[in-house]
Amino acid sequence: MLLLRTALVILTAQLTRCQIGQPGQAPGQVPLDPGYRQPLEPIKNVLQGSYGNNVTLFYRNSPYRVMGDLTVEYGVTMEIETGTRIYFDTGTGLIVKGTLRAIGNEFAHIEMLPYQQQLHYDDEMPKFRLVDGPTVRQGRLQVQFRDRWRSVCTMVTKSVLFFVVVPICWTSVDTGTACRSMGYSDGGFWKWYLRNNDTYPFVMPKPDCHATSRNLWDCPAFAEPTRIRLSENLCQGEDDIGIYCWGPPSFTGWARHWKGVQILSSPFHYVNSDPDLVAVNRESDSRLEFVDILYAGYDGVNKNTTSALYIEGVPPIMNGLRIEHSARDGLQLIDTTGPALIANSTFSFNRGHGIFIVNTTDARIFINNSRIEANWGDGIWYQQRTGVNLIDYGMRERRSTGGRLEEHKPRIDMCREHRVSDDHFFPHLIAVHLKNRTLLDPTQPPICWMTVALPSRLPYTYSIQWLHIRDRNPANARTNLLVCDSNNGDENACSTPRFKIPIRDAIYPQSISVKSSGKPLYLAVEHILGDGEQAGYVQGDVHLLFNIHASVLDKAYYGLNVTNCIIEKNTGNGVFANDIRERTALTNVSLNENQGYAGFRVKVGVVVTVNKSWLFAFAPF
Numbered sequence: 230m231l232l233l234r235t236a237l238v239i240l241t242a243q244l245t246r247c248q249i250g251q252p253g254q255a256p257g258q259v260p261l262d263p264g265y266r267q268p269l270e271p272i273k274n275v276l277q278g279s280y281g282n283n284v285t286l287f288y289r290n291s292p293y294r295v296m297g298d299l300t301v302e303y304g305v306t307m308e309i310e311t312g313t314r315i316y317f318d319t320g321t322g323l324i325v326k327g328t329l330r331a332i333g334n335e336f337a338h339i340e341m342l343p344y345q346q347q348l349h350y351d352d353e354m355p356k357f358r359l360v361d362g363p364t365v366r367q368g369r370l371q372v373q374f375r376d377r378w379r380s381v382c383t384m385v386t387k388s389v390l391f392f393v394v395v396p397i398c399w400t401s402v403d404t405g406t407a408c409r410s411m412g413y414s415d416g417g418f419w420k421w422y423l424r425n426n427d428t429y430p431f432v433m434p435k436p437d438c439h440a441t442s443r444n445l446w447d448c449p450a451f452a453e454p455t456r457i458r459l460s461e462n463l464c465q466g467e468d469d470i471g472i473y474c475w476g477p478p479s480f481t482g483w484a485r486h487w488k489g490v491q492i493l494s495s496p497f498h499y500v501n502s503d504p505d506l507v508a509v510n511r512e513s514d515s516r517l518e519f520v521d522i523l524y525a526g527y528d529g530v531n532k533n534t535t536s537a538l539y540i541e542g543v544p545p546i547m548n549g550l551r552i553e554h555s556a557r558d559g560l561q562l563i564d565t566t567g568p569a570l571i572a573n574s575t576f577s578f579n580r581g582h583g584i585f586i587v588n589t590t591d592a593r594i595f596i597n598n599s600r601i602e603a604n605w606g607d608g609i610w611y612q613q614r615t616g617v618n619l620i621d622y623g624m625r626e627r628r629s630t631g632g633r634l635e636e637h638k639p640r641i642d643m644c645r646e647h648r649v650s651d652d653h654f655f656p657h658l659i660a661v662h663l664k665n666r667t668l669l670d671p672t673q674p675p676i677c678w679m680t681v682a683l684p685s686r687l688p689y690t691y692s693i694q695w696l697h698i699r700d701r702n703p704a705n706a707r708t709n710l711l712v713c714d715s716n717n718g719d720e721n722a723c724s725t726p727r728f729k730i731p732i733r734d735a736i737y738p739q740s741i742s743v744k745s746s747g748k749p750l751y752l753a754v755e756h757i758l759g760d761g762e763q764a765g766y767v768q769g770d771v772h773l774l775f776n777i778h779a780s781v782l783d784k785a786y787y788g789l790n791v792t793n794c795i796i797e798k799n800t801g802n803g804v805f806a807n808d809i810r811e812r813t814a815l816t817n818v819s820l821n822e823n824q825g826y827a828g829f830r831v832k833v834g835v836v837v838t839v840n841k842s843w844l845f846a847f848a849p850f
Contacts (some may be wrong), residue, residue, distance in 0.1 A: 270292055270314075277296045277297030279299075280299075280300065280301050283507055285309075286307070286315070290475070294318070294344055295316065295323070299321070299323050300326065301328070305328070306330065311334050313340075315342070319527065319529060320488055321487055325491065329516075330488075333518055339520045343523070343525075346485070352578070357373070357445065358606075359472065360826075361422060364570045377430075382435060384471055384737055403435075407474075408474035409479050410444045413475065414475070414478070419584040433450060433451075444598055456738075469746075475533065486526050487525050488525060490537070494542035510567065512543070513543045519548070539561045540565075543566055544565055551575060552579065556580055557581040559577075562587070562594070563588055572596075575600045576602075585610045588614040589613055590614050592810070595792075596791045597793055604801075607801070608797075611809070641657075641659060659774070661772065665701070669766070674757055680718045680720075685747035688745060693778040694778065694809065696776060698732060698734065700769065702759070703768060707731070708755070714748040739836060792815075793817045796821075798822045803821075804820070816842065817841045820842065
């Protein structure tokens with residue numbers, strides 16, 4: 230009997246080892262280095278492939294293991310129950326083309342975790358970084374040396390200018406080594422950056438790295454730190470080197486990372502945005518609440534890093550998220566066409582930006598009661614879309630659950646129609662097409678005009694948000710948008726001027742807000758011919774596209790709005806706002822020990838409000 234029990238114990242142990250899997254032997258896994266192991270928790274179900282019908286992942290059937298990319302097709306809804314735990318193999322992820330409703334609660338989060346566990350993992354952030362670029366993989370090279378971040382100056386310009394013969398050579402081996410220093414596989418030269426007068430120099434003409442070097446500090450020129458020159462006069466008039474990194478991650482323990490969650494143009498519906506039922510907002514059918522996404526950020530298909538949570542189109546409501554240790558950005562919102570709400574969430578220890586918002590056309594991003602800390606890039610990186618033809622790009626969106634693309638058409642063209650039907654909710658998308666060879670007579674009212682009228686019983690606020698501007702006329706011609714009050718909604722006449730906005734080709738003005746006076750709002754495009762002509766033909770096309778928003782709560786239209794947040798200890802800036810045209814506000818925000826140029830940095834933008842916030846204890850850049 231004792232021998233039988235011993236045999237059963239040995240057999241049970243062997244079965245358990247088989248379930249857990251040995252390093253390098255689990256199906257679908259990359260070979261594991263010594264010290265790596267699979268999760269100890271027994272897997273109940275294995276998932277991969279595409280779902281063509283609605284599906285629910287139940288808590289009682291978890292934990293799940295995802296061995297290949299899991300795709301939710303157009304018109305399909307995936308629901309994930311509270312407390313469900315999902316393990317993902319290296320490089321695999323969840324791709325949502327339909328609807329994802331992952332709703333946990335405060336006491337039982339939905340957990341999305343890596344299947345591979347390992348004892349050896351490099352949690353330390355690199356001592357090199359790339360700044361002033363479009364992503365954390367592309368930009369000006371800086372090194373943290375003697376307690377400061379210093380831009381790498383190569384002395385190229387001065388050597389050429391003064392015909393000084395010095396050994397200057399950053400080879401592909403050197404740039405590849407620089408990228409491996411930051412946890413990437415390879416990289417190359419991108420461009421030269423003009424030196425800023427607000428950074429300290431690090432003079433490095435020739436690193437002379439070997440092909441086997443894993444870090445710039447392994448290169449001969451870096452081997453003796455005391456001999457590295459730091460004098461500013463050596464870099465005056467010089468350019469800093471900019472590089473571009475690519476490839477899979479190379480830091481210790483990278484195989485732990487899975488792809489993450491990608492939501493691609495999820496279907497949306499409209500909800501009322503004010504109590505008077507005047508305006509509506511887009512709201513995604515997807516929803517994420519109390520979801521943990523840990524150790525994501527590696528795309529096994531493209532062999533490159535990616536964001537742990539990547540969202541295109543109208544973003545879902547995000548509440549109670551915990552996104553940590555991504556191989557790149559924590560959250561990326563791209564081409565957003567609806568407002569984004571992020572609340573009660575944590576974005577920490579990611580090897581990119583904490584929250585990366587790029588090319589948003591709607592602009593409204595509300596971040597509340599969240600903690601964004603210790604990310605390798607900026608805490609929040611925000612940029613509105615500009616410089617592209619939005620008539621051809623971004624105006625076709627997925628509206629039906631079948632994934633059909635429908636064009637988002639303007640309500641009216643001001644040059645053809647002059648009033649929006651009262652049946653439509655705000656916002657109104659308005660187009661202006663003033664064609665060349667159009668005959669203009671300055672003694673007559675503008676031919677492109679419109680009026681907007683709402684009941685006078687409440688104090689409405691109108692906001693005009695620019696989406697597209699093209700003016701192909703010569704420089705001596707002028708185009709303006711007139712904003713006035715009108716005495717009669719059917720009359721082409723300006724009663725009381727409010728704004729006169731200059732229109733310049735591809736230059737996007739700041740959005741404006743106008744409090745209603747109780748009279749109709751009158752808009753008109755005024756075109757003044759060049760060379761002092763009193764009458765004649767328009768020489769070039771004028772194409773405009775803008776939204777008219779309306780609010781009954783006397784609220785202006787906001788872009789980035791951050792409240793009640795802690796943003797600290799990020800390697801980059803606390804908040805970086807670029808090309809902003811909407812109001813940007815920080816209220817009750819703590820910006821502490823961020824290592825970028827500033828706690829709150831604005832590049833190309835206006836109308837910034839900082840209220841009851843703390844900006845202190847910045848680490849030297």
